[in-house]
Amino acid sequence: MVTLQRRSRTNTGDNAWFSRLQKQYPGLIPPIIAIAIFLVLWQLFAWTPGATLPGPIQVIQDTWILILYPFYDRGGTDKGLFWQILASLQRVAIGYSLAAIVGISLGIVIGTSKVMSRALDPMIQLFRTVPPLAWVPISLAALRQNEPAALFVIFITAIWPILINTAVGVKQIPQDYNNVAKVLQLSRREYFFNILIPAALPYIFTGLRIAIGLAWLAIIAAEIIMSGIVGIGFFIWDAYQNNKVSEIILALVYIGVVGLILDKLMVWVQSKILPEEQK
DSSP states (O other): OHHHHHHHHHHHHHHHHHHHHHHHOTTTHHHHHHHHHHHHHHHHHHHSTTOOSOOHHHHHHHTHHHHHOTTOBOSTTOBOHHHHHHHHHHHHHHHHHHHHHHHHHHHHHHHHOHHHHHHHHHHHHHHTTSOHHHHHHHHHHHHOSHHHHHHHHHHHHHHHHHHHHHHHHHHTSOHHHHHHHHHTTOOHHHHIIIIIHHHHHHHHHHHHHHHHHHHHHHHHHHHHHSTTOOSHHHHHHHHHHTTOHHHHHHHHHHHHHHHHHHHHHHHHHHHHHSOGGGO
């Protein structure tokens, strides 16, 4: 009887702790459960006869050194995952920043000029459908070096959602706003900073958020093809050539985590900059 009472108290305490955790972090429990189920299923499939991919346990065992020592640097391309990811992120930061500057500027021009919109729309629709990998050979042929070619691939991949969403945002400015600007006789600078940018900002951030994910995807694809450069994409290709499947899977996990962090970072920046009524 005493044992049953103790078990009942233990279960009650566990349930209370679980309920309290669920109330404090309502969005945390479902993803954890989903990830746990995925890992269990993955491991079960890895144990089946004829399985060609390692399970999560085998991946951790094979890549334990890489997980524990992400900062090692033996020179050349033999670096830890921290330096590989950092090199890729630096390229993304440069290419993405250039795409944001050019995309927003050109998007505003297209949004405010019907002539420019009609003139450039066919080219935009043509180039935006080209996959990132298709730009790699032409960028290498034109620029002759891996680093500038990688930056160009990021730029040309990320610019289109920024440009298109900015142009749409400018075109969607209510006519009442333009009428008020005429009545108040606002200068072009006042109209730009007080009406155009605030009204188009939600669309601009939508483009920026889409573009950051595309930029991250583009650099991974570009680095896989471009040999001899430090980066997580080249790390994957090198692991594939040496038949180290566990290292490839670990790198894919890191890529996904970094992509998730970049997306959440853009959401956070958007929440800090956009007015409450525009969120």
